[in-house]
Amino acid sequence: MTTAWDALPPWMLPPRPSGWEADDLDNAPDLPRHTELIDGALIFMMSPQRSWHARVVTRLTTALDDQAPEGFEIDREMTVKLNEKNRPEPDVLAVTVPYDPNRTYYLPDQVALAIEVVSDESADRDRSLKPFKYAQAGLPHYWRVEEENGLPVIHTYELDDTTRAYVATGISRERMKTAVPFGIDIDLPRLVR
Numbered sequence: 001m002t003t004a005w006d007a008l009p010p011w012m013l014p015p016r017p018s019g020w021e022a023d024d025l026d027n028a029p030d031l032p033r034h035t036e037l038i039d040g041a042l043i044f045m046m047s048p049q050r051s052w053h054a055r056v057v058t059r060l061t062t063a064l065d066d067q068a069p070e071g072f073e074i075d076r077e078m079t080v081k082l083n084e085k086n087r088p089e090p091d092v093l094a095v096t097v098p099y100d101p102n103r104t105y106y107l108p109d110q111v112a113l114a115i116e117v118v119s120d121e122s123a124d125r126d127r128s129l130k131p132f133k134y135a136q137a138g139l140p141h142y143w144r145v146e147e148e149n150g151l152p153v154i155h156t157y158e159l160d161d162t163t164r165a166y167v168a169t170g171i172s173r174e175r176m177k178t179a180v181p182f183g184i185d186i187d188l189p190r191l192v193r
Contacts, residue, residue: 009030010030011028011029011030011031012042014040015028018040019040019041019085020037020040020041020042020085021037021040021084021085022037022081022082022083022084022085022086022087022105023081023084024037025037025079025087025104025105026104026105031044032044032045034077034089035089036079036087036088036089037079037085037086037087037088038086038088038125038129038133039085039086040085043125045119045121045122047119047120047121049119050119052147052150052192053091053117053119055191055192056117056145056152056191056192057076057077057091057092057117058076059190059191059192060091060092060115060117060145060152060186060191061074061075061076061092063184063186063191064092064094064184064186067182067183067184067185068094068182069182069183071096072094072095072096072112072181072182073094073095073096073097073098073099074092074093074094074095075092075093075095075106076091076092076093077089077090077091078090078093078103078104078105078106079104079105079106080093080105080106080107080108080111080114080134080137080139081105081106081107081108082108082133082134082136082137083137086133086137087105088125088130088133088134090114090115090116090130091115091116091117091145092113092114092115092117093106093111093113093114093115094111094112094113094141094181094182095110095111095112096110096111096112097110108137108138108139109138111139112139112140112141112181112182113139113140113141113142113143113181114130114134114139114141114142114143115142115143115144115145116130116142116143116144116145117145117152118144118145118146118147126144127144131144131157131166132165134166135159135164135165135166136164138159138164139159140158140159140180140181141156141157141158141159141180141181142156142157142159142166143155143156143157144157148173150192151173151188151189151192152188152189152191152192153171153172153173153188154171154172154176154188155168155170155171156168156169156170156171156172156176156178157169158180172188173188174187174188174189175187175188176188
């Protein structure tokens with residue numbers, strides 16, 4: 001008797017009855033690019049990436065890299081191993097560990113800032129699930145970039161250590177200027193023009 005499981009490609013089958021674990025992402029052959037692990041389930045982008053999203057991620061990465069002081073590295077589309085069942089992939093990260101060409105993920109205490117650029121496919125995760133999980137894991141800063149009339153708007157959050165939750169610290173539309181996690185000044189319309 002054939003089941004629905006038999007019709008799935010082998011890479012979609014969890015390696016154990018309890019599901020996927022964070023380290024499985026490094027050992028599973030043929031996983032699609034940008035596969036994330038959320039609550040033990042594989043999440044991968046099925047819809048095509050929009051040019052707006054790609055442009056904002058690329059230019060934001062470059063802007064942060066140009067301004068990052070010694071001791072910070074800027075990376076993009078790398079997973080963060082929050083725990084054994086969660087390994088999300090922020091669009092951009094500021095980390096406090098040296099570059100390692102063989103790295104496949106970061107640990108929470110290595111991440112100073114996680115940034116999600118919202119797309120239709122990821123909107124719910126980027127607005128609710130990921131910030132909750134990032135805060136619980138102790139990531140000190142989270143930015144969510146939304147599209148408003150074709151332009152990027154950055155919502156910034158800082159971790160409240162007492163509640164282990166993010167507190168909104170601002171919404172930037174024309175210019176993003178902050179001192180944390182390091183001095184940053186970005187002309188936001190230039191990210192898409």
